Structures are given as C-alpha cells and as structure tokens.
Amino acid sequence: MRRSLSTQVTAAILVVAAVVALAFVVTIATTLSLRKTTSRETHSKDVVSATLEAQTLVVDLETGIRGYVISRKPQFLQPWRQARKSWPATIGHLQGLVSGDNEEERRVQTVEELVAQYETDYAYPVIYIARISPSEAIAQIASAEAKQRVDTIRGQLTRILDVEARRSKSRAASARALERDAVGAAVVGLAASALLVLLFGAWIGRAVVRPLQTVTESAAAVAAGDFTTRLDEHGTGEIGVLKQAFNAMTRALEAGRLELMTQNEKLRVSEEAKSDLIAMISHELRTPLASVLGFTTLLLQRDFAPEKRRHYLEIVDTEARRLAALAEDFLDVRLLEEGRLELEFRQVDLVSLVSRQAQLFFAHERNHELVLDLPEGEVMVEGDPDRIAQVAANLLSNAIKYSPEGERVRVALRRRAGTVRLSVSDEGIGIPLEHQERIFEKFFRGGAPAAGIPGTGLGLAVARTIIEAHGGTIGFTSEEGVGTTFWIDLPVEHPHEADDEPAQAPPAALHDTAAS
Amino acid sequence: MSDKATILVCDDDDRLRELMKVTLGADYTFVEAPDGETAIALCKDTVPDLVLLDVMLPGSSGLQVLESMRNDEQLREIPVIIVSAWQTADDRAAAATAGADDFLGKPFELEELTDAVSTLLERRT
Numbered sequence: 001m002r003r004s005l006s007t008q009v010t011a012a013i014l015v016v017a018a019v020v021a022l023a024f025v026v027t028i029a030t031t032l033s034l035r036k037t038t039s040r041e042t043h044s045k046d047v048v049s050a051t052l053e054a055q056t057l058v059v060d061l062e063t064g065i066r067g068y069v070i071s072r073k074p075q076f077l078q079p080w081r082q083a084r085k086s087w088p089a090t091i092g093h094l095q096g097l098v099s100g101d102n103e104e105e106r107r108v109q110t111v112e113e114l115v116a117q118y119e120t121d122y123a124y125p126v127i128y129i130a131r132i133s134p135s136e137a138i139a140q141i142a143s144a145e146a147k148q149r150v151d152t153i154r155g156q157l158t159r160i161l162d163v164e165a166r167r168s169k170s171r172a173a174s175a176r177a178l179e180r181d182a183v184g185a186a187v188v189g190l191a192a193s194a195l196l197v198l199l200f201g202a203w204i205g206r207a208v209v210r211p212l213q214t215v216t217e218s219a220a221a222v223a224a225g226d227f228t229t230r231l232d233e234h235g236t237g238e239i240g241v242l243k244q245a246f247n248a249m250t251r252a253l254e255a256g257r258l259e260l261m262t263q264n265e266k267l268r269v270s271e272e273a274k275s276d277l278i279a280m281i282s283h284e285l286r287t288p289l290a291s292v293l294g295f296t297t298l299l300l301q302r303d304f305a306p307e308k309r310r311h312y313l314e315i316v317d318t319e320a321r322r323l324a325a326l327a328e329d330f331l332d333v334r335l336l337e338e339g340r341l342e343l344e345f346r347q348v349d350l351v352s353l354v355s356r357q358a359q360l361f362f363a364h365e366r367n368h369e370l371v372l373d374l375p376e377g378e379v380m381v382e383g384d385p386d387r388i389a390q391v392a393a394n395l396l397s398n399a400i401k402y403s404p405e406g407e408r409v410r411v412a413l414r415r416r417a418g419t420v421r422l423s424v425s426d427e428g429i430g431i432p433l434e435h436q437e438r439i440f441e442k443f444f445r446g447g448a449p450a451a452g453i454p455g456t457g458l459g460l461a462v463a464r465t466i467i468e469a470h471g472g473t474i475g476f477t478s479e480e481g482v483g484t485t486f487w488i489d490l491p492v493e494h495p496h497e498a499d500d501e502p503a504q505a506p507p508a509a510l511h512d513t514a515a516s
Numbered sequence: 517m518s519d520k521a522t523i524l525v526c527d528d529d530d531r532l533r534e535l536m537k538v539t540l541g542a543d544y545t546f547v548e549a550p551d552g553e554t555a556i557a558l559c560k561d562t563v564p565d566l567v568l569l570d571v572m573l574p575g576s577s578g579l580q581v582l583e584s585m586r587n588d589e590q591l592r593e594i595p596v597i598i599v600s601a602w603q604t605a606d607d608r609a610a611a612a613t614a615g616a617d618d619f620l621g622k623p624f625e626l627e628e629l630t631d632a633v634s635t636l637l638e639r640r641t
Contacts, residue, residue, distance in 0.1 A: 318531075
C-alpha cells in the first residue's frame with residue numbers, strides 16, 4: 001500500500017517549510033534574547049556610575065569636614081556643603097536604578113542610613129566641636145571612629161560595585177554565548193533548509209521527472225508503432241498507476257493489432273476462397289453451357305434424323321438441368337451462410353428416393369459399376385424429399401468423381417435402432433488424412449483442383465447443413481488409395497410408435513466429423 | 517486408308533466430344549480420349565493431323581499432355597487447339613507457352629471451331 005505522489009510531495013514540502021520556519025524562529029528568539037541582555041548590561045553601567053558618584057560624594061563629605069577642622073576656614077567646608085546638597089538626588093537616583101533588586105535596595109538603604117548617621121552622629125558634632133575646641137575636633141577626625149564610619153559606607157558602595165561588576169561580566173558572557181548561538185542556529189537552520197530543498201529537488205527528479213521521461217520515450221515508441229513496449233511498473237503513487245495504465249494501453253493496442261491482423265488474414269483467405277469460387281463457378285457453368293449452346297446451334301442449323309435429334313435434345317436437357325442444379329448449389333450456399341435454409345417436411349420413402357437418384361446418376365455412367373443394396377419395402381423418414389435427394393446426389397456424384405479409374409460404387413440403406421443409415425462407398429483415391437478434418441468446410445476441395453476433379457467445394461458443406469437440420473448426422477471413413485464411404489444417419493419413425501421420439505445417438509463412426 | 521484428316525478429340529465430357537465430332541462432320545476421322553494418358557497413347561498410335569485438347573482432365577492436365585507432345589520428336593509438329601473453360605489472359609498465355617496453336621474458350625461458337633480446325637489443317641498442307 002503506497003501513499004499517493006501528491007500526498008508525498010505535500011508532506012515533503014511541509015517538512016521543508018517547517019524546518020525553514022524553525023530555523024527563523026530560533027534565530028529571532030536568540031536575537032530578542034540578545035537585545036534583552038544588552039539592555040541589562042546598559043542598566044548595570046548606569047548602576048555603577050551612580051554608585052561611583054555616591055562614592056565621590058562620600059569622599060567629598062569626609063574631605064570637607066577634614067579640611068575645615070584642620071584649617072578652621074569656613075571655605076574649606078564648601079565640598080561638604082556641595083556634597084550634602086547633591087547627596088539626596090544621587091542616592092535617590094541609585095535607589096531608582098536598583099529598585100526591584102531587594103539585596104541592592106537594602107544595601108543602598110544601609111548606605112543612606114549610614115550617611116545620615118555620619119552626618120548627625122559625627123559630622124555636625126565635629127563641626128560644632130571645631131568651633132569650640134579645634135584640638136578636640138582634630139582628635140576626633142583622627143580617631144578610629146571617623147575612619148571606620150567612612151570605611152563602612154565605602155565598603156557598602158564597593159560591595160554594590162562588585163555585585164554589578166560580577167553581573168555585568170556574566171551578562172556579557174551570556175550575551176556572547178547567545179550571539180554565538182544565534183549565528184549557529186541561523187547557519188544550521190539555513191544549511192538544513194538548503195540541504196532539504198536540494199534533497200526535495202533530487203527526490204522530485206527521481207520519483208517524478210525521470211519516470212515521466214521514460215513514459216514519454218515509451219509513448220514515442222508506441223506512436224512509432226512498437227506496441228510491444230512495456231514499462232517497469234514500479235513507481236511512487238500516481239507514477240506507478242500511470243505506468244500500469246500505460247502497459248494496459250500497449251497490451252490492449254497489441255492485442256487489438258493482433259486481432260486486426262488475424263481478421264485481415266481471415267478476410268484475405270475468405271476473399272481468396274471467394275475469388276477461387278467465382279472462377280470455379282465460371283468454369284463449372286461454361287462446360288454444360290458449351291453443350292447446351294453447341295447442340296441447340298446444331299439443331300437450329302442442321303436437319304437430323306428424329307432419333308439423333310431426340311438424343312441431342314436429351315443432352316441439352318441434362319446439361320440445362322446440371323446448370324440449374326449448380327445455380328441451386330450456389331443459392332444454397334448463400335442461404336446456408338445466412339442461416340436461412342428452409343425445409344419442407346413430409347413423409348419420405350428413402351428406398352425409392354435413393355433408388356431413383358442412383359438410376360439417374362448411373363444412366364449415363366459407363367465407367368462405374370453401381371451396386372445397389374436396398375431393403376425390401378419402404379423406409380419412411382420425415383424430411384424434405386428434395387433436400388435429401390440433393391444430399392444423395394452429392395454423395396453419388398462425389399463417389400464417381402473421386403474414383404476416376406471407374407470402379408464399383410456401392411449404395412446401401414440399412415435400418416438401425418431409431419435411425420436409418422444411407423452409405424455410399426467407392427473404391428477411389430480416398431481422402432488424405434490431413435484433409436479429413438476440413439472436408440466439410442465450404443470451398444475446401446483438398447487436392448481435387450490439382451487432380452483436375454471439377455467441383456465447387458460446396459456439396460458436402462450443404463449436405464451437412466441439410467442433414468443436421470433433419471436431426472441427423474453425416475460422416476465418413478476413408479483410406480487413401482483404397483476408397484471412401486460417406487454415410488448419413490437419419491432419425492426414422494418407429495412403425496408402432498406414433499409420436500416423434502427423439503432419435504438415438506448414431507453408432508460411433510471412425511471419423512464422425514459431424515459430431516462437432 | 518482414306519485421305520480424310522484424323523482429329524484427336526480429348527475431353528472428359530463425352531457430350532462435348534460428341535458435339536465437336538458432330539460439328540466438324542463427316543470430313544474428318546476422329547479418335548477420342550477421355551483423359552490425358554489415353555490422349556498421349558492415341559497420339560502415338562495414330563499420329564493425328566490435329567488435336568482438340570481440353571485442359572482440366574482427370575490425371576494429367578491438357579497442358580501437361582501438350583508439353584509432352586512438344587517434347588516428342590514424332591508428335592512435335594501436330595497442331596493443337598486448346599479448348600478450355602478456363603480462359604483468362606493467364607490461362608491463354610499458359611496455353612501459348614506450352615505450345616498451343618490456337619485457343620477456344622468454352623462455350624464456343626460452332627463456326628469458331630470449324631474455322632480454327634480448317635485453318636490449321638490448310639496451313640499444314
């Protein structure tokens with residue numbers, strides 16, 4: 001079970017699109033994250049500069065106090081004043097920058113408190129003392145307490161700087177890493193997309209384009225008339241279906257051509273047979289016509305004694321009848337071909353019918369000896385007397401024609417169980433084994449034309465149709481050079497059983513060609 | 517014997533042999549053959565002055581008879597008229613090739629027969 005080509009192509013396109021989209025999403029995400037990191041770094045720098053400013057102010061505070069105490073000149077107190085003025089804004093700014101960062105907030109808070117304490121607990125008292133007792137004040141500023149207070153404040157600020165420096169450093173590192181990742185992701189994504197597109201193209205080429213080329217080439221071969229072209233039926237989805245359909249088409253074309261050729265050949269053979277038949281008809285008509293025309297001319301031109309005249313008229317009569325019989329034969333073949341052979345059934349006595357036909361045939365026959373073997377009394381069958389007579393005449397005529405040396409012809413009629421058999425045996429040339437199968441075919445004459453034996457090749461075909469239409473069978477036994485016996489079996493009405501009883505199967509014959 | 521010319525009539529149809537005999541009449545002597553072999557034998561026996569020869573005969577065909585006559589020293593000069601129901605251009609050409617002196621197609625006019633026979637016999641004398 002295969003998925004169709006369109007499904008596969010759609011799936012492949014979706015995969016390629018998904019990979020490209022993923023690559024872009026990763027690249028955009030890393031870029032955004034990089035921007036965030038960069039802004040954090042800027043923030044860190046702001047915190048550092050604000051802290052440094054605060055540190056400067058703290059130094060200024062301390063320097064101002066110290067200068068004033070040592071010099072006792074009020075102008076030396078200027079840095080202190082300046083620093084005190086700037087301080088709230090500076091510390092406020094720093095507080096704003098670290099807001100949200102609890103640890104740092106606490107630290108800034110501590111610095112603010114420490115500075116406030118420095119001012120109230122140390123700076124103002126020292127300034128005051130300096131006015132009263134400068135030496136005491138100098139001792140105060142030189143004391144460990146003063147140094148400790150300032151160091152504590154500076155330590156807190158330094159801690160903030162350290163934290164920010166650490167943070168800034170790690171942020172820069174992560175920004176670099178992110179940058180690397182973003183470039184990597186973009187490169188990998190694009191490379192993967194490009195590779196996938198290439199693979200997709202190659203796959204389309206292999207699964208679609210190449211098979212299509214093969215089909216196109218084969219179609220050209222078929223167009224050129226080579227219907228034996230076949231395709232290997234492997235192929236994805238629709239391509240496989242296309243190849244199968246293509247093969248089905250060429251098979252059908254080949255079969256069609258074969259059938260046409262066979263039909264053509266049949267037509268050609270049938271045309272040849274027809275053309276031979278026309279030549280044969282022409283010849284068959286000419287011989288009796290020559291007698292008819294010749295003798296009538298003689299009779300018209302000359303005077304003959306009455307016996308002579310009668311004799312010639314008899315010849316004319318016989319030959320004219322022969323012509324009529326030929327015309328009948330040709331007509332019969334047409335009726336037979338159209339399946340319109342009509343029979344007029346009535347009670348017929350076969351004994352008298354056969355006897356009459358035999359006498360008729362042997363009246364002028366001097367070369368052959370007739371042996372009649374007929375039963376006493378009547379043998380009644382139901383049939384068309386003219387047609388049965390025609391068959392008997394055909395068998396008699398064949399027996400004479402095919403025993404040219406002039407031998408005995410034996411005509412026998414025998415009752416059998418439910419049937420009567422008429423047989424006509426000659427001692428003639430016989431039928432070669434290879435011709436026996438086709439002897440009932442229309443126009444088939446075997447070696448007769450070569451042997452100079454006239455005929456149309458229609459008699460036996462007509463005879464078989466007539467006998468079968470009577471519910472009978474016709475067959476023969478023959479040996480080349482020894483002779484031939486043709487027989488017909490006709491169903492006979494039993495004298496004591498009034499109604500039609502189906503005829504029993506005829507006894508098996510050596511060559512029961514009629515059984516087909 | 518008489519000075520009548522002898523004609524061999526060879527045809528398997530005895531009615532046609534009779535027709536030819538009656539038509540040509542009492543001026544000639546006739547010998548008859550119903551097939552090719554008989555015709556050859558009679559030719560050798562009687563050496564006729566002319567042969568009327570059918571083509572489609574039982575056994576050897578008329579053309580075979582004609583050819584064997586033309587190959588026979590004694591019978592070579594005997595005029596032969598082929599009388600045949602097969603009369604296409606091919607059939608006539610085959611007869612001429614085999615050495616026929618004339619050709620009559622069946623059915624023939626009686627005058628054609630008498631004219632052809634007398635012409636050939638006169639030419640001979």
